[in-house]
Amino acid sequence: xxxxxxxxxxxxxxxxxxxxxxxxxxxxxxxxxxxxxxxxxxxxxxxxxxxxxxxxxxxxxxxxxxxxxxxxxxxxxxxxxxxxxxxxxxxxxxxx
Numbered sequence: 001x002x003x004x005x006x007x008x009x010x011x012x013x014x015x016x017x018x019x020x021x022x023x024x025x026x027x028x029x030x031x032x033x034x035x036x037x038x039x040x041x042x043x044x045x046x047x048x049x050x051x052x053x054x055x056x057x058x059x060x061x062x063x064x065x066x067x068x069x070x071x072x073x074x075x076x077x078x079x080x081x082x083x084x085x086x087x088x089x090x091x092x093x094x095x096x
Contacts, residue, residue, distance in 0.1 A: 004088070010071070014078040030079050041079055044072045 014026055021027035029044075030037050048069040055065040077087065 007074075008084060011074055011078060011084045014075055018078055026075060029075070037079065038076075041072065041076045045069065045076060048072050 017024055017026040018030050021031050029040050032040065048065065051065040052062070052069050055062040077084075
């Protein structure tokens with residue numbers, strides 16, 4: 001599945017940036033102290049969720065803002081050490 005493939009690729013890049021930090025947005029946000037890194041990621045999720053709401057109401061940039069929200073949601077999952085298979089398994093469980 002192409003859809004699953006791109007999500008896996010993004011997830012793997014995020015895991016790599018967590019485990020082998022480079023000078024990038026995702027590495028930098030995850031390498032702060034535990035509390036500060038988590039807070040920064042959660043603040044971004046809240047910000048992006050608000051932007052999705054506004055985009056939906058205004059009928060503009062909804063896809064762009066939604067991808068930002070999904071990206072930051074994946075980022076917190078990677079930061080917390082969640083295996084991507086857990087995510088796919090949960091989607092599968094809910095589909096039944």
